[in-house]
Amino acid sequence: MKIYQTVMHHIKNQLHSGVLQPYDYLPSVRHLSQTLKVSKNSVLRAYLALEQEGLILAHPRKGFSVKPSKDDAPPQPPTPQNVISGATSLDIIGSAQRQAEVIFGSANPDTRFKGRLDFFKQLSKLIRAEIKSPAIYSHYQAPPGDIRLRQLIAKKTHSGHAELDAEEIIITNGAQEAISLALRSIAQPGDIIAVESPCFYGILQCIEALGLQVIEVPTYTPNGIDLEQLEAVLKHWQVKALLLNPHANNPLGFNMPDEQKAILLTIAQTYDLAIIEDDVFGELIHSSQRRRTLKSMDNDGRVILCSSLSKILDPDIRIGWIAPGRYFDQINYLKYVTTLATSGLMQHAAALWMESANFNRHIKQLQNHYRHRKPLFIDALKANLPAEAHINIPESGFLCWVTLPQHINGDSLFTQLKSEGISLTPGSLFGTAKQFQHCIRLNFGSFDNTAKQQKALARLGEIICIEITRQT
The missing domain is CATH 3.40.640.10 (Type I PLP-dependent aspartate aminotransferase-like (Major domain))
Incomplete structure (x- = not known):
């Protein structure tokens, strides 16, 4: 299989699993080339081939989006909503964070400087x-x-x-x-x-x-x-x-x-x-x-x-x-x-x-630290998460957003892993209508690829695979 065909297979898997929905924008050519560690030309060739197959649409200066079928209703323009939050967010920054042995949850920085x-x-x-x-x-x-x-x-x-x-x-x-x-x-x-x-x-x-x-x-x-x-x-x-x-x-x-x-x-x-x-x-x-x-x-x-x-x-x-x-x-x-x-x-x-x-020195140390932690963490995620998971590689910071198949419940992942001493942030918190319930946010700020952290990511991948199998 040629490299661009591997990229096509990756996108088709995400379409099949529901990670990519009608009207969703695909990752940029540069972003996907970094994620899959292939050339930009291979990604672009894959996107053009998918467009020819009628699976995606090209938008000048904006990228590519998933082509809807005749039965797919167009996305409705956003309307005002009331925010009704639960107690999960307090749990994330409170007891769940303090009690966790492996912390991928709250957006706290690494303080070992x-x-x-x-x-x-x-x-x-x-x-x-x-x-x-x-x-x-x-x-x-x-x-x-x-x-x-x-x-x-x-x-x-x-x-x-x-x-x-x-x-x-x-x-x-x-x-x-x-x-x-x-x-x-x-x-x-x-x-x-x-x-x-x-x-x-x-x-x-x-x-x-x-x-x-x-x-x-x-x-x-x-x-x-x-x-x-x-x-x-x-x-x-x-x-x-x-x-x-x-x-x-x-x-x-x-x-x-x-x-x-x-x-x-x-x-x-x-x-x-x-x-x-x-x-x-x-x-x-x-x-x-x-x-x-x-x-x-x-x-x-x-x-x-x-x-x-x-x-x-x-x-x-x-x-x-x-x-x-x-x-x-x-x-x-x-x-x-x-x-x-x-x-x-x-x-x-x-x-x-x-x-x-000390201030300027500290800022440079932080920037270098998170820049070096990022590929270490992304490689660990790729090694442990199934192909159906889309890992959004961050350009900066120390947070990583992962999109899972539509039927995977991030709240359920949070609850299961919490009982095992592992924290993460469920995506449902990031919207008013739980539209990101199939997503999770992970913090790699303190990721050192320790045996305990590796085991935690392996367990996360195992639970996701079980949930995927349960629905197929």
């Missing part, structure tokens, strides 16, 4: 100084926060473009508070927020807690949110804001191309749409050059940038920030009346750490 130790040394020095201090009273570090920390954030978390002004930055208790403040400043209960689909479940829960509705816009690797679908939504619905994660996307791992960002900003200007940019994974690009944020390309203050130290240092260090653009006054006030302040001691420690040489 000297940079983290350096931060806590700085914090320890400050605490000792406070113990010796004769001060008889303390004070809140009122919003917008420690000016030195804000200056360092503006200086050190950019891509070579002047995207942040220290005077615009407000320090928050992590990125989640930043996103919540952004939503509260723009929308009222009942208003509509557009998000990527699949969408990080923490964002969906925040939208639920604020009494907002959500429209889920299909999102694909490698270009990100479907801009045609987004514009169709904006024509029919009064959307208050678009919330998206364009770099090292959670859960798909793509980096939105700059040309797509430029088109998105043009659409946002046309419909006067606010954009909330979740850049919490922005430093985890698997290259030395940080990608331009939407914020850096924004000329009229409509982009609200949110980020934190959680994914690059430790999730327990609740230091985040928001650059609100035209919404600064509302968000600064909301921060004050909601939580009053973020710990001044933690802000001071973060500033000392960021201005040292």
Whole structure:
């Protein structure tokens, strides 16, 4: 069998198993060539042959999609939905995570780095100084926060473009508070927020807690949110804001191309749409050059940038920030009346750490670490998962999205593996209608290919194979 025919066989297997559905977009030529370790020409030849067989359709500048049959109804445009989340997500970041022996679940970073130790040394020095201090009273570090920390954030978390002004930055208790403040400043209960689909479940829960509705816009690797679908939504619905994660996307791992960002900003200007940019994974690009944020390309203050130290240092260090653009006054006030302040001691420690040489060194170590862990993990997945599983190779970050045949229930996999001390994140959490119930998200940040981790992946593959056999 020729190489391109092997690629065709791979795609046909995914069509037969339901991993690929009518109207779904196929992986890009580059992405599939990396996944199967074949040349781009072989993938392109396979796609053209599948098109000739009438199985897929070509779309100029967009790629290839599964050709529907006459009986397949066209996809319905996204409509507003209420978010109703269960307790599974709390289980993932709570007891299931703490009790697991092998952790592929919650999106926590690897914390086995000297940079983290350096931060806590700085914090320890400050605490000792406070113990010796004769001060008889303390004070809140009122919003917008420690000016030195804000200056360092503006200086050190950019891509070579002047995207942040220290005077615009407000320090928050992590990125989640930043996103919540952004939503509260723009929308009222009942208003509509557009998000990527699949969408990080923490964002969906925040939208639920604020009494907002959500429209889920299909999102694909490698270009990100479907801009045609987004514009169709904006024509029919009064959307208050678009919330998206364009770099090292959670859960798909793509980096939105700059040309797509430029088109998105043009659409946002046309419909006067606010954009909330979740850049919490922005430093985890698997290259030395940080990608331009939407914020850096924004000329009229409509982009609200949110980020934190959680994914690059430790999730327990609740230091985040928001650059609100035209919404600064509302968000600064909301921060004050909601939580009053973020710990001044933690802000001071973060500033000392960021201005040292340790910060840049730490970021490079993180980028190299995750870049080297990725192929190790992907090879381990390929060795253990059946051919029917589609492994989405992330461009950046430390999260991997796996699509399984339609009848496989990720919630069931989560429950079975939890009882065996193995954690993963079921895909059902990433949508309002359990449309990703046949998917799972895995964290390879701390993957060292140990015997215990190998055994856990083998067990995952075994359970998936059993479920596939049960349905055939």
